[in-house]
Amino acid sequence: MRKGLDARVVVRRGAFDLDLALAAEPGEVVALLGPNGAGKSTALRALAGLVPMAGGHVRVDGADLRPLPPERRGIGMVFQDYLLFPHLSALDNVAFGPRCQGERKAAARRRAAEWLARVGLAEHASSRPRALSGGQAQRVALARALAVEPRLLLLDEPLAALDAHTRLEIRAALGRHLAGFGGAAVLVTHDPLDAMVLADRIVVVERGRLVQQGPPAEVARRPRTDYVARLVGLNLYRGRADGHTVVLEEGHRLDTVDSLQGEVFLAFSPDAVALYRSRPDGSPRNLWQATIGAVERRGDRVRIRLDGPPFTAAADVTPGAVAELRLTEGSRVWAAVKATETRVYPA
Amino acid sequence: MKRMMAAAAAVLTLAAAGCGDTGGKRDGGGGAKTLTVFAAASLTESFTALGRSFEGTHPGVKVRFNFGGSSALAQQITQGAPADVFAAASPATMKTVTDGGAASGQPQVFAKNRLVIAVPPQDPGKVAKLADLARPGLKVVLCAEQVPCGAAAEKALAAAGVRVKPASQEQDVKAVLTKVRLGEADAGLVYRTDAKAAAAQVKGIEFAESAKAVNDYPIAALAKAPQPALARQFVGLVLSGQGRTALTGAGFESP
Amino acid sequence: MTTRDADRPPGRPPWILVLPALTGLVFLVLPLAGLLVRAPWSTLGTRLAEPQVLEALRLSLVSATLATVLCLLFGVPLAWVLARVRLPGMRLVRALVTVPLVLPPVVGGVALLLALGRRGLAGRWLEAAFGISLPFTTAGVVLAETFVAMPFLVISVEGALRAADLRLEEAAATLGASRWTIFRRVTLPLVAPGVAAGAVLCWARALGEFGATITFAGNFPGRTQTMPLAVYLALETDPQAAIVLSLVLLAVSVVVLAALRDRWTGAS
Numbered sequence: 001m002r003k004g005l006d007a008r009v010v011v012r013r014g015a016f017d018l019d020l021a022l023a024a025e026p027g028e029v030v031a032l033l034g035p036n037g038a039g040k041s042t043a044l045r046a047l048a049g050l051v052p053m054a055g056g057h058v059r060v061d062g063a064d065l066r067p068l069p070p071e072r073r074g075i076g077m078v079f080q081d082y083l084l085f086p087h088l089s090a091l092d093n094v095a096f097g098p099r100c101q102g103e104r105k106a107a108a109r110r111r112a113a114e115w116l117a118r119v120g121l122a123e124h125a126s127s128r129p130r131a132l133s134g135g136q137a138q139r140v141a142l143a144r145a146l147a148v149e150p151r152l153l154l155l156d157e158p159l160a161a162l163d164a165h166t167r168l169e170i171r172a173a174l175g176r177h178l179a180g181f182g183g184a185a186v187l188v189t190h191d192p193l194d195a196m197v198l199a200d201r202i203v204v205v206e207r208g209r210l211v212q213q214g215p216p217a218e219v220a221r222r223p224r225t226d227y228v229a230r231l232v233g234l235n236l237y238r239g240r241a242d243g244h245t246v247v248l249e250e251g252h253r254l255d256t257v258d259s260l261q262g263e264v265f266l267a268f269s270p271d272a273v274a275l276y277r278s279r280p281d282g283s284p285r286n287l288w289q290a291t292i293g294a295v296e297r298r299g300d301r302v303r304i305r306l307d308g309p310p311f312t313a314a315a316d317v318t319p320g321a322v323a324e325l326r327l328t329e330g331s332r333v334w335a336a337v338k339a340t341e342t343r344v345y346p347a
Numbered sequence: 348m349k350r351m352m353a354a355a356a357a358v359l360t361l362a363a364a365g366c367g368d369t370g371g372k373r374d375g376g377g378g379a380k381t382l383t384v385f386a387a388a389s390l391t392e393s394f395t396a397l398g399r400s401f402e403g404t405h406p407g408v409k410v411r412f413n414f415g416g417s418s419a420l421a422q423q424i425t426q427g428a429p430a431d432v433f434a435a436a437s438p439a440t441m442k443t444v445t446d447g448g449a450a451s452g453q454p455q456v457f458a459k460n461r462l463v464i465a466v467p468p469q470d471p472g473k474v475a476k477l478a479d480l481a482r483p484g485l486k487v488v489l490c491a492e493q494v495p496c497g498a499a500a501e502k503a504l505a506a507a508g509v510r511v512k513p514a515s516q517e518q519d520v521k522a523v524l525t526k527v528r529l530g531e532a533d534a535g536l537v538y539r540t541d542a543k544a545a546a547a548q549v550k551g552i553e554f555a556e557s558a559k560a561v562n563d564y565p566i567a568a569l570a571k572a573p574q575p576a577l578a579r580q581f582v583g584l585v586l587s588g589q590g591r592t593a594l595t596g597a598g599f600e601s602p
Numbered sequence: 603m604t605t606r607d608a609d610r611p612p613g614r615p616p617w618i619l620v621l622p623a624l625t626g627l628v629f630l631v632l633p634l635a636g637l638l639v640r641a642p643w644s645t646l647g648t649r650l651a652e653p654q655v656l657e658a659l660r661l662s663l664v665s666a667t668l669a670t671v672l673c674l675l676f677g678v679p680l681a682w683v684l685a686r687v688r689l690p691g692m693r694l695v696r697a698l699v700t701v702p703l704v705l706p707p708v709v710g711g712v713a714l715l716l717a718l719g720r721r722g723l724a725g726r727w728l729e730a731a732f733g734i735s736l737p738f739t740t741a742g743v744v745l746a747e748t749f750v751a752m753p754f755l756v757i758s759v760e761g762a763l764r765a766a767d768l769r770l771e772e773a774a775a776t777l778g779a780s781r782w783t784i785f786r787r788v789t790l791p792l793v794a795p796g797v798a799a800g801a802v803l804c805w806a807r808a809l810g811e812f813g814a815t816i817t818f819a820g821n822f823p824g825r826t827q828t829m830p831l832a833v834y835l836a837l838e839t840d841p842q843a844a845i846v847l848s849l850v851l852l853a854v855s856v857v858v859l860a861a862l863r864d865r866w867t868g869a870s
Contacts, residue, residue: 049776050776071777071778071781072778074778075776076776077773079769083767083773086792087792087794096777096787100774100777100779100780101778145776148777416838418839422837491838493835513822515821516835517816517821518835522816525817526820529716530721531721531738
């Protein structure tokens, strides 16, 4: 028997088609990362039994949950906007699950009080959800989901509704609670930072399919789709490697330090791109001429979009460099990236 | 929104047209005159026929009827409804009109109506005479004592010394007929004219004691009649031999 | 109170709304003024003390309340089915529910006789099997009122159910709540204001019911004669008495509705 979650979720709705294999060990947090409409939330709702599955299975600790209705699956779910019951106090929201499991009112409330204390909301036990802040509501929702002592915890964008400041704080708290949770957990998010911080493993979903998975550091270092590359801020290309050179699909040749053969991905950071007004002397090997497509400020750096031919790329430079090199939209520049800054891995 | 405006405009136009129409008639443009008769509901068939014949002998005159419960009609008249003639189902209701000074001259009794026992066609209660109505278990409905048919029923039953426990005291004679027709009641007391009008669905059983509770139907031209001459002529027609024939045909008795 | 003040939109209400609003109000209140002006105030006391009046009032209150209870018992689940169950033909079912709204009440009464009367579709069987006969009984009054008033409750509750957030029910399901528990502990509390509003409408409609009641249950003092029936018959002989009875009915219903309203708004 396999412990934890072992599922294949198949959902078809009109043109939408989701087919996703998912596994999570007990104690493991798996993040489903993907663009809007990729099917992440649908997958989560299918695991919960809220969306009928066209095929596949949902096994938790060996038992198939697929034939069971949501209320008999023994899962805990935290919803995007928390969905606390507005007519119940925070305490009774948390006690709701234990009550449904047949516990007596007093016992359920005791348990709920413990959970509220654990998320640091003991003094808000009698508050109605309306009176809670976003962060407090999120913690009540978490306590409510954990109070049923689920073997599988599902979290649907648990931080999306929070403002940036609260988010930081709540993310850290959520991380602590997830670390203390003994069951399998699946977290849906479209924020790579949430995924990187909270998950042990990231599963990237695009258009209903798994496109990449691995530990956060691995996914961040070696993106395999444009979407992931954009999320982790890398330039990504496909090509054919032949030793220390890679011929990109766009036709350009780049020199690399890694030596591989066959279909590969090639990635480099926008920071690694150097720009010149005129052809530099001493000719670095990976040099090309490009047109500036866009100039936009990003914090203390400036992101320059370089349009092809031969290929598009992003370069990050300092504002000083923008002034010095007169980097404006439409102007022509020389771009270079050192072979040591490129990363090549099999496709 | 545009469609709604159009609909509203159409309604307004219709309303305006309607107003224009009635205005024309009231003005009597073209010499047309309208005689308005308020009459008890039980007179519907006989008076409609008389009205048609009145129109035949009075070219250019239109007779308009308002049939209804006598007391409701009397209320409307005392509250100033424009009517020329009032024919009531009981002297008591006529009295509320004459007391208010709304009648012109003395009302005259033009017909009498008496009660019969109405039973469903198969007569499940096996009712033959008035005394049978006192039988326990028999469902009897009467008119409420506040309405003329109820008062008459009470009088007849008292005269016969029969004590009936009605299942219901209905608001008018038609309601009694409905209950009998649907078989909810085994028997009810209704006017002979009503039983006759519903002959296909109920059986009317005459009883001797009904003579003790005969209902007089008085008629009067009204003081504020817009057409006083025509009003007098219509009353005359009702009291004439022709009127009598029409009324006896409907089940009324002559006074 | 203070929050309510803060919520008020700024500026003066526009006359284009205020004018028709006032016209509407006057139209609704003027007939009441007519009743009040013409009421025989001097004999009011003695008329009210008549046992028949009190009996009719008691019967009205009891039957309207029972009818409301029946409407809640059957109407709330019906509204739930209409709002939540997706089956072909639901549109038709919804239209059927509103039939009593459109039907003239007297016709409704006849229809009830044809269904539940001694010779009626179901009534025949009721009488044969259980010896139950509904016409001319207080139970008949309650049924007639229920028939006429139920659509008010169903429509009100269905609207509330449609407006309620379905995802809260999903959240409850993931916490292990069965559908019945969800209905009882989540759905019903969420739509409670709608249920309350529906029940008030329902009770008011039942209290004023005339046509279906007199047709189905008949009129007998103490058994089936409710206030509206007493008013109607009083109108035949003694219009002044009718006015008094109407005012009594009006006063009682206004007091009850106002009291209930305060309680509900106080609770929420």
